[in-house]
Amino acid sequence: MGARTAMLSIEDLQARVDGKPILNGLTLEVGAGEVHAIMGPNGSGKSTLAYVLAGRPGYEVTGGRVLFEGRDLITLAPEERARAGLFLGFQYPVEIPGVNNVYLLKAAVNAARKARGLPEVDAFEFLGLVREKMALMRMEDSFLSRGVNEGFSGGEKKRNEILQMLVLEPRLAILDETDSGLDIDALKVVAAGVNSQRSPERACVLVTHYQRLLEYVAPDFVHVLVRGRIAKSGDRSLALELERRGYDWVAGEAA
Amino acid sequence: MSSLTPALAQRLAAEHASAARALAGPAGGAAHTALAALLAAGLPTTRDENWKYANLRALEKLRYLPAGATGEPAVVTAALLPPAVPEFARYVFVDGVLAPGLSAPLPAAAAALALHEGLAGTATAGSVDERFALLNAAFAPQALTIGVAAAAKARLELLFIAAADAAHGASYPRVQVQVEPGGQLALIERHLSAADLPSFVNGAVAIAVGAGGSCTHYRLQHLNGRSIYFDTLAARLGARARYRLHGTATGGQSARSTVMVRLEGERADLTLAVAALGERQQVQDAYAVIEHAAPNARTEQTFRGIAAGRARVAFNGKIVVAPGANGTDSRQSLRGLLAGPEAEIDVRPQLEIYTDDVRCSHGATAGKLDDSMLFYLLSRGLTRETAQRLLKWAFLGDVVAKVELPELRHQIEERLVGQLQDDGLRELL
Numbered sequence: 001m002g003a004r005t006a007m008l009s010i011e012d013l014q015a016r017v018d019g020k021p022i023l024n025g026l027t028l029e030v031g032a033g034e035v036h037a038i039m040g041p042n043g044s045g046k047s048t049l050a051y052v053l054a055g056r057p058g059y060e061v062t063g064g065r066v067l068f069e070g071r072d073l074i075t076l077a078p079e080e081r082a083r084a085g086l087f088l089g090f091q092y093p094v095e096i097p098g099v100n101n102v103y104l105l106k107a108a109v110n111a112a113r114k115a116r117g118l119p120e121v122d123a124f125e126f127l128g129l130v131r132e133k134m135a136l137m138r139m140e141d142s143f144l145s146r147g148v149n150e151g152f153s154g155g156e157k158k159r160n161e162i163l164q165m166l167v168l169e170p171r172l173a174i175l176d177e178t179d180s181g182l183d184i185d186a187l188k189v190v191a192a193g194v195n196s197q198r199s200p201e202r203a204c205v206l207v208t209h210y211q212r213l214l215e216y217v218a219p220d221f222v223h224v225l226v227r228g229r230i231a232k233s234g235d236r237s238l239a240l241e242l243e244r245r246g247y248d249w250v251a252g253e254a255a
Numbered sequence: 256m257s258s259l260t261p262a263l264a265q266r267l268a269a270e271h272a273s274a275a276r277a278l279a280g281p282a283g284g285a286a287h288t289a290l291a292a293l294l295a296a297g298l299p300t301t302r303d304e305n306w307k308y309a310n311l312r313a314l315e316k317l318r319y320l321p322a323g324a325t326g327e328p329a330v331v332t333a334a335l336l337p338p339a340v341p342e343f344a345r346y347v348f349v350d351g352v353l354a355p356g357l358s359a360p361l362p363a364a365a366a367a368l369a370l371h372e373g374l375a376g377t378a379t380a381g382s383v384d385e386r387f388a389l390l391n392a393a394f395a396p397q398a399l400t401i402g403v404a405a406a407a408k409a410r411l412e413l414l415f416i417a418a419a420d421a422a423h424g425a426s427y428p429r430v431q432v433q434v435e436p437g438g439q440l441a442l443i444e445r446h447l448s449a450a451d452l453p454s455f456v457n458g459a460v461a462i463a464v465g466a467g468g469s470c471t472h473y474r475l476q477h478l479n480g481r482s483i484y485f486d487t488l489a490a491r492l493g494a495r496a497r498y499r500l501h502g503t504a505t506g507g508q509s510a511r512s513t514v515m516v517r518l519e520g521e522r523a524d525l526t527l528a529v530a531a532l533g534e535r536q537q538v539q540d541a542y543a544v545i546e547h548a549a550p551n552a553r554t555e556q557t558f559r560g561i562a563a564g565r566a567r568v569a570f571n572g573k574i575v576v577a578p579g580a581n582g583t584d585s586r587q588s589l590r591g592l593l594a595g596p597e598a599e600i601d602v603r604p605q606l607e608i609y610t611d612d613v614r615c616s617h618g619a620t621a622g623k624l625d626d627s628m629l630f631y632l633l634s635r636g637l638t639r640e641t642a643q644r645l646l647k648w649a650f651l652g653d654v655v656a657k658v659e660l661p662e663l664r665h666q667i668e669e670r671l672v673g674q675l676q677d678d679g680l681r682e683l684l
Binding site for chain 1: 637642645
């Protein structure tokens with residue numbers, strides 16, 4: 001991957017969940033400005049990778065190393081990772097009744113600003129910004145007063161993840177199966193949100209089972225994860241080939 | 256088994272005699288009858304089924320004579336009172352005795368209020384769960400009766416200030432409410448401490464709501480953390496009567512609330528929502544028994560309790576559906592949150608059903624903060640402290656959000672924030 005400096009550098013990463021090894025020596029570099037797609041069959045470790053990067057308790061790193069903008073990511077607490085500019089879009093966003101959506105957005109933005117020594121956002125201006133991003137995500141105004149993901153449909157939850165990403169403006173977004181469970185219209189909205197964030201300073205890792213999302217968010221690199229390792233990497237055409245030939249083809253090669 | 260040790264029985268009798276002047280009004284005889292019944296029946300012990308989580312150890316050491324009617328009257332100034340709730344008349348009681356100078360009475364037409372010296376009505380021993388009401392009947396120097404006429408509306412706050420040190424005597428708030436058919440009452444019953452002294456408060460409230468009437472009852476037990484508190488609330492609902500009880504319990508070194516509601520008329524409707532917070536070594540115990548005695552009545556019961564430090568927070572919610580109470584619809588949601596490694600939560604739903612055609616659901620949980628919610632908030636960059644505080648707040652939200660009076664809700668939220676000892680929560684208000 002050449003002379004560019006990696007924003008995220010994963011080297012020989014090994015991790016286990018409930019004592020069971022899931023990641024078995026995963027190596028990957030993601031540079032600023034790039035979009036990477038991680039594909040793979042069910043159980044290959046895609047979501048585990050996303051959770052390990054975000055620091056979810058119970059996802060135990062047993063070997064290897066992860067550098068995020070030069071810092072050892074694994075030693076940071078989840079909230080420190082977030083404040084350093086890492087964002088996880090959840091496959092199953094959690095409902096938190098009683099915690100207001102806007103309050104969470106504001107608390108999250110202010111936490112990141114505080115970490116950078118910046119003053120808190122102006123509440124009025126902030127609301128304007130949120131409304132602007134909500135319009136992009138085609139979210140109704142009533143969203144503002146609702147609890148976090150409370151009573152949201154599957155599609156609404158995914159759009160809410162992208163909205164949070166747009167408001168937080170992370171350096172690196174890891175989107176875990178953000179496309180699953182979306183109809184085609186919602187998929188386009190989510191893709192538009194992701195594309196609006198693409199810039200030379202930011203990077204994105206799309207974890208996905210299907211290449212459908214990649215029709216709308218064109219990745220620079222596609223990797224296939226098999227049994228906790230990158231079995232094959234390529235450009236966008238690899239996703240199309242996978243669509244045609246199925247995962248067994250790569251899994252067979254990797255074996 | 257309820258009982259009195261000989262020493263305690265002797266003390267009760269002696270203190271009753273010494274307070275005879277205060278208790279010897281026109282109803283003095285009734286107070287004596289109540290005392291005799293109490294001495295015969297005894298007070299509950301932790302061996303009694305619905306009392307095992309209550310803290311009854313202090314009973315042997317307490318003084319029982321009514322502080323407000325015997326010693327020097329405590330000086331309480333208006334500055335100590337919480338802000339008035341708009342459109343609510345306010346009656347202030349200091350150690351269970353009306354303080355007219357601090358009160359802002361109702362327009363005369365809204366409701367008929369009468370203050371009785373000594374016991375109003377009669378008292379019988381009743382079940383073991385009614386003994387603290389009996390104790391109240393024996394010692395209460397005053398009783399307030401509130402009558403809301405048919406189709407009338409009244410808004411009323413009763414503010415009970417505990418000022419006396421428990422070493423000098425007790426406070427016995429006593430209220431009887433009658434809402435006539437079609438009448439509407441909004442009632443705030445608030446218990447506060449004047450200072451940091453340990454007080455002993457034992458209240459008794461009886462409410463009857465006639466056919467088609469309504470009563471919304473906000474009950475705030477916000478005493479200081481050193482006091483001993485007992486209360487007994489008995490309510491009876493007629494046909495299509497509606498009773499909503501919103502309780503918050505934050506105060507008391509040891510607090511026990513007994514709530515007994517009987518839905519006597521068809522289509523009576525009860526909402527009971529309680530939030531309790533315990534910290535340090537506080538005990539917050541509540542027992543609520545709801546009896547469905549008529550068909551097609553409805554109950555919705557919600558409890559949210561947080562125990563921090565070494566506190567114990569208990570809620571025992573029992574629903575009894577009598578034979579013939581067909582079409583009963585009852586829902587119970589009881590949840591406790593453990594916020595400290597040495598804290599204790601006891602939530603217990605109980606159903607006793609003596610008829611077939613009912614819909615009764617119940618859920619009870621006790622646990623720590625939800626890990627997946629916590630991780631979600633952390634993954635957004637919130638500090639662990641902020642995330643935990645936010646989730647505690649959200650946990651109580653089910654109950655607090657039901658308080659429809661904005662000013663009162665704000666005051667309750669302020670109190671809960673103070674109790675959670677987390678100033679960061681203020682920005683949520």
